[in-house]
Amino acid sequence: MSSVSYLPEQRRTEILATLSRGEPVSAAELAIRFSVSEDAIRRDLRKLAAEGLCEKVYGGALPVSPSAQPYSRRAGEDQSRKEALADTALTLLKPRQCLFLDVGSTNALLANKLPNHLDLTVVTNSVPVMARLMDRPGISLFALGGPVRSQAGGMTGAQAVSDIERYRFDLAFLGTCSLCPDTGVTAFDGDDAEVKRAAARNSEKVAVMVTSEKLGLRLPHQVLPLNRIDYLVFEKEMQSQSLHQYQTDRNRILTSGAEREDLETEG
Amino acid sequence: MSSVSYLPEQRRTEILATLSRGEPVSAAELAIRFSVSEDAIRRDLRKLAAEGLCEKVYGGALPVSPSAQPYSRRAGEDQSRKEALADTALTLLKPRQCLFLDVGSTNALLANKLPNHLDLTVVTNSVPVMARLMDRPGISLFALGGPVRSQAGGMTGAQAVSDIERYRFDLAFLGTCSLCPDTGVTAFDGDDAEVKRAAARNSEKVAVMVTSEKLGLRLPHQVLPLNRIDYLVFEKEMQSQSLHQYQTDRNRILTSGAEREDLETEG
DNA sequence: TCTAATGTTGCACGTTTTCGCCGAATTCAA
DNA sequence: TTGAATTCGGCGAAAACGTGCAACATTAGA
Secondary structure (H helix, E strand, O other): OOOOOOHHHHHHHHHHHHOOOOOEEEHHHHHHHHOOHHHHHHHHHHHHOOOEEEEOOOOEEEEEOOHHHHHHHHHHHHHHHHHHHHHHHHHOOOOOOEEOOOOOHHHHHHHHHOOOOOOOEEOOOOOOHHHHHHHOOEEEEEEOOOOEEEEOOOOOOOHHHHHHHOOOOEEEOOOOOOEEEEOOOEEEEEHHHHHHHHHHHHHEEEEEEEEEHHHHOOEEEEEEEEHHHOOOOOOOOHHHHHHHHOOOOOOOOEEOOOOOOOOOOOO | OOOOOHHHHHHHHHHHHHOOOOEEEHHHHHHHOOOOOHHHHHHHHHHHHHHEEEEEEEEEEEOOHHHHOOOOHHHOOOHHHHHHHHHHHHOOOOOOOOOOOOOOOHHHHHHHHHHHHHOOEEEOOOOOHHHHHHHOOOOEEEEEEEEEEEOOEEEEEEEHHHHOOOOOOOEEOOOEEEEEOOOOOEEOOOOHHHHHHHHHHHHEEEEEEEOOHOOOOOOEEEEEEEHHEEEEEEEEOEEEHHOOOOOOOEEEEEOOOOOOOOOOOOO
């Protein structure tokens, strides 16, 4: 309908918006978002840096105000591993899909990487996801309502569940507290689990991204059994043996960093 | 789309309407939309830009209206003045109140300053407010649902309005696009105005914080007349004369920086 | 009705900006 | 120190720009 291509100035404004939110940006990531070459992005960043609006660093740029610290530091080490998962999950996207993005830090990183040009619709209960997608012109954003649980990082409870019934998703990314071969996905919080179940119920496909330390744990609240999950995204260091435990006749397993056969997105 | 022949002025009005909706426009797109050459469109945009109605950039034009700017661009400039307003507004709070915090940068700054010890309940449609209050131990946070408008910085529309009906507020802080003695509060966006009206309807008291540059403007959508507002927070530089224009038999007027009785804020 | 003034349009032309790519230099991590 | 990723500068192509110009439409006034 509207913007598949961006005015150069508009693109720089958007980069600036991301930066002023305190998030560092990477050239490679921005190149995906705006579907231009990294060269163009680097030129943008150089230009912004020349005006003192950001600090150019190797690989991308940092916001000029020191407000970036808390977020980038906190994530720290896990961040790169989770980013690798998110990169892999990007290959699941198709144009004009309607996505559900659940709470969770990995989903928030995925939100950062969503390209603008796919005309995506995103429904979310995660506050960080909302903050990151709010001023993305290429993405229609919808929020669930209800009480905000700081522990989860977003909306949970009855109202969020009933809000979900308003939508039909092509693909739902569930935040995964834990994954276990026999019990599937489990969660800390009952209300949170309710939301995840509702999202899965209303979605054509269900995807989960799981870092290795979340494997094998069993938490109090059942979310979904393994055979209800369509896409599993693991880290590349996974033992192929333990990987096999999670294979069902329905799902497809991706591992981060691995360049699979059908990884070219775009259609 | 069928009446292909636009009068030149009609065309410029259409372009302006698109821009005032917050959408950037590209010369190429407009040329197709109105079936004229890009030259004609460029001339239109140049003309509009000369009148200050848009900002001409390479490839098209960007809206110039302040509320159409991405949220992050708006924040930061008049920050200290808005913080002073927020400090003053803090004196209106009482323990165990249920507040509504509308979208708007001033309300977001107020959220920053809300004390943890008052056992407040906060309902909001603003994404930045949610992000700032999410992990505040002493505050119960609730979010409205629905489509997220980047121009507004939060949720608007029918779903947000119906969500509001679930709550009863003691005090609602409305984001004020503009304030005028005879028309009261007015807004750029119709859906946004609906949400504000609903919030006021369900609140015991209504408060607005207004920076001086928002005074006297009249925007397309009526929100509330002056006599429906209980607390007005102005900047301290306000002329006491023009301040008198806003006095009603119902409201109470506060000015920021005023050495009032109970102003200890704590930051 | 005729005419002049004004505004608009599309096109041509030379200029400026942006883009993707390439190669050499630099930086980072192992 | 080696190797991979990143950066910078330059190049050519493509796109967008401003300007001038001639043709056409609209309007106002004689």
